[in-house]
Amino acid sequence: MHLRVHFSSGVPIYLQLMEQIKHAVETGAVRTGEQLPTIRKVAEDLAMNPNTVARAYRELEREGVIEVRHGSGAFVAEVGTGPKTAAIAQASVELRRAIEAGAMLGLSEPELRRVFEKELSRITGDDGEVVSGSVNGSAGGSEPGGSGERSSG
Amino acid sequence: MSEAVVETHGLSKSYGDKAALRGLELNVPRGSIYGFLGRNGAGKTTTMKLLLGMLRPDAGEFSLFGETVSSEASSVAARRRIGFVSEGKDLYSFMTVGQVIRFTRPFFPGWRRELEDRYLQLFRLPLNQSIMKLSRGMRTQLMILLAMARGAELLVMDEPTSGLDPIMTEEVLQALADLAAGENVTIFFSSHQLAEVEQICDHVCLIDDGQKVLDGVLDDLKSQYRRIVLVFDAAAPAGLAGLKGVDHLRRSGRTASLLAHADVEGIVAEARNFAPLSVDVYPVTLKELFFDHVRGQ
């Protein structure tokens, strides 16, 4: 499993690690039941803080992506048994539709990515959790992109 | 145990009429790698010297490992568990590498021989070389070796990677990461290399002009802080600064840039009252946090 972290980006490092590990699971780079490298190994290889690695592993365990067996280490959980698997599947479908819509409007990949990240950072709250209410919160529909980005409301 | 390894309350120190520290409140959690940031002259070295008993505070108090340090005896007791790397990385120029290691070892019953051997090899330090002839980078590595091999529970380091080339820097950061992973070690260091701080620290603290202006878990700060950029039809209004949760406002012509740490949603909603042409929200890097919180931006 190849992990790359951008330490100087504005994205919290533990979140980056979580994303990378989830990506590795989804693409099959690590399979169900396979053991993940120890926290210590990851910290040493990347020369980064072990507490941050530990946090990522904890969150992944909470989300059911991995399971930690005391004394043995961390292992990839069975795909499809996590509490969020169904939700992730459905969200993937929604997002795929949105991306296709954006592509049909003529947006390139970097542009699509920018729009996605902007919208995402708009609705995440103080603790990094998505505040579900705010999706419909600010009234008004969005205006199609023109010169300068506009946000809804 | 999760008490703070270093705690200061109202710590103050002046040199003549220049106030170096004005009521510093620090809390360094056990097991953390704590980045201590600030401009030159902000008070970082003074803080470290106070903690180690080289200076006496004018006011305030501090505790190490949960015990208040107020006498030479308590300072000596604390120093048995502390490793220090000074800014100048100066050691005894009349000794060789091997001699200074042999000199330091007996002071620390918890000396870790295996760490000494490992770092001697890793840093490629020649035992018989006189310290006077070592390059600055190698002196730094030697000092770091001496601090880490003594089995200290707290490492206090003043700009440990300054003057090191990128490979040496990475070796040092890896060694610190490994140390933090395996042992009951807290690492407290000051640095100007923001990139390294972002890489290795889980906690950061920013001081300016002798006081703390920001501290917290770095990943949480990055989650909480957002930069909100607003563009207006006419000159950006000053009233934006008054919005609740806005830390800093920078205006430049028709553009206003806000640094907000809470309730970003609410701020965006309020900001719409000023009728901006566009509103954009971005994540924030440590560099931006530093620049925005330090005077003279």
Added chain:
Amino acid sequence: MLWFKAWLETRWRFCFIAASILFAWATPLWAPLFHLRAPAGVPESRLWLAVHVASVLLYIFAAIFLAGSGINSQTTYAATSGFHPSMLFTLSLPVTRRRLLLVRAGLGALQTSVLVIVMAAYTLFDRPEATTAAQLLTYLARAIVCTMPVYALSTMLACLFDEMWQFYGAFMCCVAAFVLQSRIPGLSSLSPFRGMSLISYPIAGPIPWAPVIFSLALTAVLMYASTLIVQRKQY
């Protein structure tokens, strides 16, 4: 290990002074090579006097020079100004400042004592009258004890100032003290300078307790002051 560090710091000075003394000691051996001879007609005792006074001066010189710089580290050759940057490393060690001072001062005192013995031996070797072993040892002991206040003074000045001022200051104080004790009647009976010399107190005479006790007391006071200074100082 503090003794080891102190030795490493001072070994060149000590060897330099010891070598100078041995060189002077060996004068009878190498003087003829350069055709050096005492001028005809100069009485033996006059020569001995000159040598003895020079020895006493050397006791003082050794004491000042070897007193070191309190708890500061020293460079081998040059006198330092301000405190040596490695001071911070030393202070970060779990050692009390008092111990740092006393070990360094202790080694310097031992070195000074050795040199006093070497120089005194030279003087005594040359003496025409017979002396018993007890008298020899007594003289050596009192020479060392009376040199110690000078040593302690130099140490105290080192704790206050950097090396250049320590040396000048110590010499100035010795000169001033010498002048005072030769002018003020009461003081001469306490004077360590006189306690060191065989002129004021001949080797066969009684032990000069007044200067000896005064020297011990003065040394204790000066060393105590040094520890107080070193504990209060900020780096």
